Amino acid sequence: MQHSSIHWFRKGLRLHDNPALLAAAADCHRLHPLFILDPSSGRAGANAQRFLLDTLRDLDGSLREMGSRLFVVRGCPEEVFPNLFHAWGTTRLTFEVDTEPPARQRDAAVAELAARHGVEVIQEVSHTLYDTKRVLALNNGKAPLTYKHLQSLLASLGPPEKPAPALTWEHLRGCHTPCQVSHDADYGVPTLEELGQDPTAVGPNLYPGGETAALTRLDTLMERRAWVCSFKKPKTEPNSLSPSTTVLSPYLKFGCLSVRTFWWRLDELYQGLLWREFFYTAGASIPNFNQMVGNPVCLQVDWDKNPQHLHAWREGQTGYPFIDAIMTQLRTEGWIHHLARHAVACFLTRGDLWVSWEEGLKVFEELLLDADWSLNAGNWLWLSGSAFFHRYFHVYSPVAFGKKTDRDGVYIRKYLPVLKDFPAKYIYEPWKAPRAVQERAGCLVGTHYPQPIVEHEVASKRNLGRMKAARARKGTKQEPQASSSMAESQRKKPKIEQR
Structure with missing residues (x-):
């Protein structure tokens, strides 16, 4: 037929x-x-x-x-x-x-x-690499709640299927696509203006969309064999001016790049792909996965409702240059390093502002090129300490963390040009600069750039107590590790850690 x-x-x-x-x-x-x-x-x-x-x-x-x-x-x-x-x-x-x-x-x-x-x-x-229904069936219809558990389930399924052949002329032989002269007018790709967007309001197009760009990017990365073989995400830099990771996530999100193609060409990096599978599997089966109420794996927390703090975080006006530079890059370019995502997510939630992760999820969903529903929700659950991750005393410092890989603040100077003339000594903490230094830099803190909206040391200690209380109400004394690799890096004494 x-x-x-x-x-x-x-x-x-x-x-x-x-x-x-x-x-x-x-x-x-x-x-x-x-x-x-x-x-x-x-x-x-x-x-x-x-x-x-x-x-x-x-x-x-x-x-x-x-x-x-x-x-x-x-x-x-x-x-x-x-x-x-x-x-x-x-x-x-x-x-x-x-x-x-x-x-x-x-x-x-x-x-x-x-x-x-x-x-x-x-x-x-x-x-997805695997049919999530098969994975859930192996686990009695429930999502595996640790990465190690997912690994054991997938081990029984064997490697992912090989990619299907690409569509060619041969597949379309005898197959006609009826196109009229008016095709572009009737069925053409619209412009940003036609979608109600101001094209002058978007940043530079650093990551053009499409299958062609995705495969070219993958091929370029594969040519760097030494880099691929030695790649370790925790050792990459969240504030590098050129991305220190692959930036393939937007192409995976939109399906410009097949995850199975990626798997079979980058099997050295399979752990990262399995994290993707972990959150897809969780999102497919856990009710209300993208919200707190009604989500059976989510810690129920009395987050603060503070529209001013949320707005300052979203617009890069918190007074902490590292956080504000990240949010500015996100807003203008649509992509930020995964550790930069960790830093701003922790700052918004359990670290400093105590604002619900659901609010951060909405902002990322709007601004990120790669805001996959399952991955976005899963990572916000993780970074807010609401599910999967229980080392809640690990807090990213909005000052010290960025300094580890960019002491001179080159990243901050690019995305916050108002601070570009501050000495490196004060670039992460401009409010500590003497008035004369601020004047020479042409930026008065409190006038041209905001004062910090919270005092990090005070806020993070207060929020640690609030998180302990929330967990005590749930009765979570001991939880399974989220992953063996994460466990090794997080085996610390149980007090607040600043990174």
């Missing part, structure tokens, strides 16, 4: 390792590669939307080289599909499995619509 197929691109925005796309092309006489811009999905900011539009243009260009095109449609999928099924005479719909709860609800509704219209639905797993 010859099918009229729609392949619905969602997170798998690529032609390589896309088994659902290959299923759409099989026995197909008419193919519509589709992307739906759903206005109700997420809080993506301008940088992330620009990355997505780059990706869609790249995908359309790759399809065009094969005689096909990408169809971009706006609207809610449940409302869009009935019209497309009718207009395009669709008999088959294919898409990649999405593990996240809101997406699962949407996909179930779309599958039900397709059934009512007599359309076959094919879903394929390719956004």
Whole structure:
């Protein structure tokens, strides 16, 4: 039987390792590669939307080289599909499995619509290394709550599947994509302005989106064999002016790069990919994973409601240059080093401001290029001390931590130019500079740059007591280690640690 197929691109925005796309092309006489811009999905900011539009243009260009095109449609999928099924005479719909709860609800509704219209639905797993359903089934339907436990479960499954072949001309032989002269007007990739974003408000496009850029970046990294083999994330620098990690996370988030392709080419770094799998598996099965209330693994904490502190943190106005420089880089470029994420997350929550991790999650969801739902929630749960991680006395110092890798404050001078003329002695603590030094630097603290909104030593000690109290209410005296590797680096005496 010859099918009229729609392949619905969602997170798998690529032609390589896309088994659902290959299923759409099989026995197909008419193919519509589709992307739906759903206005109700997420809080993506301008940088992330620009990355997505780059990706869609790249995908359309790759399809065009094969005689096909990408169809971009706006609207809610449940409302869009009935019209497309009718207009395009669709008999088959294919898409990649999405593990996240809101997406699962949407996909179930779309599958039900397709059934009512007599359309076959094919879903394929390719956004995660393993089928999360299989992993959960091995653990009696429950998410493994330690990394070591996940490792033991995955060991019984063996290595991830090899990537599927990339779509080629051969797959599309005899398969026609009906494109009209008005295709760009009717189904073209929109501009940032058309999405309601001001293109002048976004930062430099340091990480252009798309499969082409993703594979080029991966190839470039693989050429640095010595760097890959000696790579240790804890020894990279959160305030390096050029990224000291791969910056492949945005490409994995949008599916420009297949995680299975990454695994098989970078198996030396498999631990990092398994952390991704750990949080995907947890997010797929733990109710209300992205919030505190109703989340069975989350510590219930009486966080402060302080809009002023939240605003200062978000806008890089806390008075702590290391924190403010990180948040400025995030806002302008859409990416920050993983240790920089640790520092600002700890500062917002249990370290200094005692503001709920849910507020930080929302900001990261808007501003990060790679804000995966599961990974974003899992990391905020971790860094706030709410789940998985119980060494809550480990606090990132907003002064000392950055100095370890950038004593001269080059990173701060780039992202906070108002402080660029401060001597290195005061660049992390400008409020301690004598008035004459501030005047020579052209920046008076309290006028041109804010005073610290909290006193770190006081706030962190107070919050340590509050965290102890919250844990005592839960009755958590001893919890399993989150991972053996983390355990080795965190075996310290149980008092507050400043890093």
